[in-house]
Amino acid sequence: MTSQLESLRRHSLVVADTGDIEAVARWKPQDATTNPSLLLTSAQDPRFRHLVDSAIQEARGDTAAAMDGLFVQFGREILKHVAGRVSTEVDARLSFDASASITRAQRLIGLYERHGVDRERVLIKLASTWESIRAAQQLEREGIHCNMTLLFSFAQAVACAEAGVTLISPFVGRIYDWYRAARKVDDIPADDDPGVQSVTRIYAYYKKHGYQTQVMGASFRKTEQILALAGCDLLTIAPDLLEKLAKAPGPLERKLSTELAYKQGGDKIAMDEKTFRWMHNEDQMATDKLAEGIRRFDADARKLERLIISLAAATPAAA
Numbered sequence: 001m002t003s004q005l006e007s008l009r010r011h012s013l014v015v016a017d018t019g020d021i022e023a024v025a026r027w028k029p030q031d032a033t034t035n036p037s038l039l040l041t042s043a044q045d046p047r048f049r050h051l052v053d054s055a056i057q058e059a060r061g062d063t064a065a066a067m068d069g070l071f072v073q074f075g076r077e078i079l080k081h082v083a084g085r086v087s088t089e090v091d092a093r094l095s096f097d098a099s100a101s102i103t104r105a106q107r108l109i110g111l112y113e114r115h116g117v118d119r120e121r122v123l124i125k126l127a128s129t130w131e132s133i134r135a136a137q138q139l140e141r142e143g144i145h146c147n148m149t150l151l152f153s154f155a156q157a158v159a160c161a162e163a164g165v166t167l168i169s170p171f172v173g174r175i176y177d178w179y180r181a182a183r184k185v186d187d188i189p190a191d192d193d194p195g196v197q198s199v200t201r202i203y204a205y206y207k208k209h210g211y212q213t214q215v216m217g218a219s220f221r222k223t224e225q226i227l228a229l230a231g232c233d234l235l236t237i238a239p240d241l242l243e244k245l246a247k248a249p250g251p252l253e254r255k256l257s258t259e260l261a262y263k264q265g266g267d268k269i270a271m272d273e274k275t276f277r278w279m280h281n282e283d284q285m286a287t288d289k290l291a292e293g294i295r296r297f298d299a300d301a302r303k304l305e306r307l308i309i310s311l312a313a314a315t316p317a318a319a
Contacts, residue, residue, distance in 0.1 A: 011254045012231060013233065019038035030083055031087070032078045034088060036089060056312045123145050170202055172225050195225060206261075207258045208265025
């Protein structure tokens with residue numbers, strides 16, 4: 001019998017949201033996404049210690065270079081198991097510095113290319129601040145494709161589309177978390193889930209107005225959220241939820257489509273910096289979750305940095 005995962009793949013590209021290379025190899029998704037939190041977990045796993053050691057040796061004592069090298073080492077290994085792309089994140093501390101974000105992205109792409117990986121197989125992840133969206137606009141002009149993460153508001157989505165970025169990752173689960181806490185409830189059904197509604201609205205707007213930017217639903221808490229977005233361009237899913245979908249029998253109905261988008265997409269918005277900042281500021285959930293997300297990614301990146309420093313002290317220097 002057809003599983004929900006098999007059915008889902010007929011409507012959306014399935015992406016693995018993990019730094020666990022063995023999980024990627026098992027599920028064989030089209031693409032894979034990583035972030036500092038996921039790589040912190042993987043870097044502490046003895047199965048992947050050789051990747052950490054390689055990054056440290058190549059960096060020759062430069063911790064920042066070792067961090068970039070580690071992201072690329074994991075990205076290279078993941079690409080051996082996917083047909084498409086891997087997403088690699090720029091340091092969260094650069095989220096409000098467009099110039100520095102561009103420089104870091106160029107450095108990451110340069111590392112990939114020196115290891116024989118074509119830039120078409122890499123998406124640079126940037127937090128969806130105004131400054132990072134401007135950085136992404138410039139990077140796209142250079143042929144460096146971007147995945148805009150920590151996206152919670154409609155303002156962020158519109159600005160990303162206007163900038164011509166390749167991909168956005170609206171965070172369904174974190175939106176759900178915020179509203180569940182605000183409403184003081186244990187759960188929100190998928191048909192009333194603000195995270196699901198956010199992605200549905202963005203998808204409809206993009207398709208109605210002809211934007212080429214792809215929508216990838218992300219940060220899921222339960223399979224019901226995923227099934228409610230069947231038909232979204234891409235869906236990035238953690239291994240535990242992939243497992244549940246693979247074990248659940250039955251076909252599923254496509255929920256998002258271009259045909260429906262023309263009816264639901266709404267009027268086009270003229271987006272500039274002032275409009276962006278006001279619209280985003282008006283959304284308390286989005287302002288809370290964007291700030292929190294940047295802090296969390298930075299905190300995990302700093303933990304990863306400390307891990308690298310401690311391991312470097314025990315790693316023989318490269319000749």
